[in-house]
Amino acid sequence: MKDLRHFIHTIESRPELDTPFTSCGVDNMQRVSHGEWSDDVLEVTAGLGEGIGGMVQAVRDRRTGIAMARKTIVTREGPLKQLVRELSMITTLAHVNIIHFYGAYMSPSSSEVKVVMELCEGKSLEAVGERIRRRKGRVGEKVARVLADGILQGLAYLHSKRLIHRDIKPSNILFTRQGVVKLCDFGVSGELVQSVAGTFTGTVGYMAPERVLGRDYSIRADVWSAGLSILELVQNRFPYPADISAFDLVLYISENPPPQLEDEPNLHARWSDAMKDFLRLALTVDPAQRPIPRDMLLHSWITKVSKHKVDMTRWIAEVWSWDHDSSSSSPMST
Structure with a gap:
């Protein structure tokens, strides 16, 4: 768990990606820092579903008004190696046909990891x-x-x-x-x-x-x-x-x-x-x-x-x- 917390801290301290992207539902090109995420800055607007990978909700960044998706993963139930693999990979990707990753943070209780991504309103x-x-x-x-x-x-x-x-x-x-x-x-x-x-x-x-x-x-x-x-x-x-x-x-x-x-x-x-x-x-x-x-x-x-x-x-x-x-x-x- 300590390794996972350190890894997420490393993600938060990374500079934003050099490649711009088009955010879902936002017409102009957006650049958003990977850091400073918490429950306090995200307002839940809707539930999007729940599966093996975790619960997904639509959220809004109170600071910017940008709509995003947040996936909540209960760490004591999910394989940590797989979680670290996913987080380490998506932080390096930047392509119009790949879901964009905004950041990740751990809940105060350290039992949940919350991953913030593009909100794709057209669904799957x-x-x-x-x-x-x-x-x-x-x-x-x-x-x-x-x-x-x-x-x-x-x-x-x-x-x-x-x-x-x-x-x-x-x-x-x-x-x-x-x-x-x-x-x-x-x-x-x-x-x-x-x-x-x-x-x-x-x-x-x-x-x-x-x-x-x-x-x-x-x-x-x-x-x-x-x-x-x-x-x-x-x-x-x-x-x-x-x-x-x-x-x-x-x-x-x-x-x-x-x-x-x-x-x-x-x-x-x-x-x-x-x-x-x-x-x-x-x-x-x-x-x-x-x-x-x-x-x-x-x-x-x-x-x-x-x-x-x-x-x-x-x-x-x-x-x-x-x-x-x-x-x-x-x-x-x-």
Whole structure:
């Protein structure tokens, strides 16, 4: 515990990052010091959920008025090594598609660590997918392409830092109010050792075959997870059989051909050959044949992002009915 307190003190004393970032919900570029955080300067405005990683709340900095998210982790219940790993990593990252870290502090009782991050009002890809399914909508190909580009840009940045995320899944892909993709939750991330890793951490359903088989893996495993997440979103269903145990799911992933994007004529869902090929590459079973994020960004389907602009601010607003009538049509975006 003493080591953890010393580490957080070290974070607080660091100078701000040199790279500016765009804060969620704030139009202009913001620079915020990492230090001087406490319960006294943060006002809780809403609860955002609670999971294995800890409770998350929306907070407002009383000094600046900036809205942020705060994750509370009970240290005596969570693995300290994993917590220190996450904190040490996110303090070094600065990229438009990576969640921005403001700082961390310990509660007076020393039983909780509170991590202050960007508030992404567009919620997670998981929540967005559920919302669209409830409204009987579909995600269009142009939107899916922008989302895939954002995920891959974040992964390519992590790769440049010799990092693997290791838990890419819809709940760890967030959106700003402007529809910008942000990768979050680096609690199971780790450094690449000679470009491979060997631990079994993450969420089984989104793991690449080499991971569920316990083999060495690399950043290419994150490409598989990203492809599966996009496939789930556009097809409005999890790509694997529902209601099977984790053990049976491992067997299914390791023994069956990978899921593929298919047209659904009865739903008027037809996808381009380029998109199908992109997902086929992302879901290549042999990791040696699966491209790394940087190469996936060069795929012809992704390079069209710059040619076909999509108003992502409008799209995320339609998803959540911001400034729209709640009975408006389903968000079948372009």
